[in-house]
Amino acid sequence: MISYNLHLPASNLTIEPQGDGRYQILDGDDKLGVIFTETSDKRMNWVTNDPLKKKFVQKMGALIKEHQI
Numbered sequence: 001m002i003s004y005n006l007h008l009p010a011s012n013l014t015i016e017p018q019g020d021g022r023y024q025i026l027d028g029d030d031k032l033g034v035i036f037t038e039t040s041d042k043r044m045n046w047v048t049n050d051p052l053k054k055k056f057v058q059k060m061g062a063l064i065k066e067h068q069i
Contacts, residue, residue, distance in 0.1 A: 006063050015064060023064055025052075035060055 003016045013032070016024040022036040033050030035057050046061025 004067060006060075006067075013060075015060075015067070023060075025060060035064075037061070 003014055006013045006015060011027055014026040016026065018024060018034070022034050024034050025032045033048050033052045035046050035048045035052070037044050038047050039045070046057050048057050
């Protein structure tokens with residue numbers, strides 16, 4: 001899978017698809033965390049096991065999904 005950049009007002013993040021539905025998020029050489037989807041109540045939610053804010057995880061998930069379209 002090929003990495004790509006997301007340009008946000010405050011930063012330029014790199015998204016590295018892991019090939020298993022997980023996406024590693026990097027800010028330069030710093031790993032911010034890994035996000036992935038889980039389904040609950042028939043709804044897909046973006047989640048992480050890393051110390052990332054829920055709003056950030058949801059925004060990154062939406063941008064990843066948009067990039068895939």
